[in-house]
Amino acid sequence: MTGSRTISRGHTFLESPRWHEGALYVSDFFARQVLRFPGGDGAPEVIATVPGIPSGLGFLPGGDLLIVSMNDQTVYRLKGGQLEVYADLRGRVRGVLNDMLVDDAGRCYIGTTGHSPDNEADFGPTPLLIVQPDGEVIEAIDDLNFPNGIVKLDDGRLLVAETYAGTVRALKLDGDGIPVSAEVWAHWGREIPYFDIERAHAELEVEPDGLALGRDGTAWIADANGHGIARVREGGETVEFVDTGRLSVFAALAVDSRLFLCCSPRNRTVDWSALHSSELRVANIE
Template structure:
């Protein structure tokens, strides 16, 4: 089935973490430091927060306050009712490399990944932790051996799925009543685990670079393939649907008035040196059958 693809927002540096919240699409723009929101058609753009150390994952506490990942200084920030940003948690004693994507559960617990190494500095890849931040700001290491833990979602049944961008897989955990993660396992094996560690040698071994993700109402997991220029829907760990986007895509989110608009963050590449000085990033959209 062909999907008509439209551009919703353009003129961005490198957008990530699209979230549908309060009838608006929210997203981070890495190199402008902006968290913004728009209507489904891209109109009425609002600046929601400015994060100088590079915003990434977004989520909301049960009382409606925004949480946003501050990547470079390894913090999670909280937007107060007056619009000010305060430090919700400092993860610098636990994270390795930039912080990354995040999901916040119904109890206000945040689960966030990190790079594990200096991606833009050319360091060899290494495993990274997945961290849990409780509502009081305390930090717990829940896993230590993930290969670039990235997009994170929690299913209605209480399973946490985390994309391993440079591991060719999606891993799963059971979320216990206290928020701890148990029973780590591979949920989707999309290719062999790369054997190389030098970044320029890792990339050719990446079959599916699972970046950002979102869930639909039938349990399908949409993932953005950061090196494949496509969006994939996985069901029970297997590829069910593939949409070629004609451009590299790095994250996706379902939303719109009826929940069937699949938004995706697009850019020519993901390298900071190339993306920071220009505004070639965009958010594209298409209609799918199964809603959020």
């Protein structure tokens, strides 16, 4: 078991860590800011203020930063210090937008919450949204249960965390990057064959949230209702664990021998928007 140290504290809710040109970028939800940490542990700089709560981040092949704005269902591009609309996804899904992966071709994979803003009564199956480099928007795998963290394995499969199913699914992609099949990559506890957030939260052993690539085909799985993050093999076996104590891990990123962790109080225990209880931490890994 490995521990972690705090790099920065006093944030509202940190999400979606990304590395680019020697710096770590993260979203701070309720401050509506995107932060840049030079070297990964330098003092944070505010590089963008986002109107509808920033979440998923990613970089286009040319280096421009893309930012998911959750509540207005829009992806923005940061160019010359200004935000411009990159993809208008309003009305494509019922829920607000969530995390995002931008691949090496500039293709965006975006998850959604599956329920209306501030209202879980209509929670249900939701697709993965794909924004192609030419702007085409595709909806794929339409039965996902709160699709959250997204990473691409070295074998080309896409992993998607389904938070309220206790599952990570592996999506096989075709030559255009479109999912053509989905299978369970890892699952914890009994099957959750329903869409009920409160019930799932009470019954799940693990609430998989953020994902990060591990070595040898493994993935780091953040548990939104746990006390750390586990490096897991396909099938669910834990081979390494980083303990974060009183805070849960909601997102992570492995950069060489460092694992950056976005940590906040456990899921559904506090009103994150009213607090400054989120921390950026780092753990040394092999």
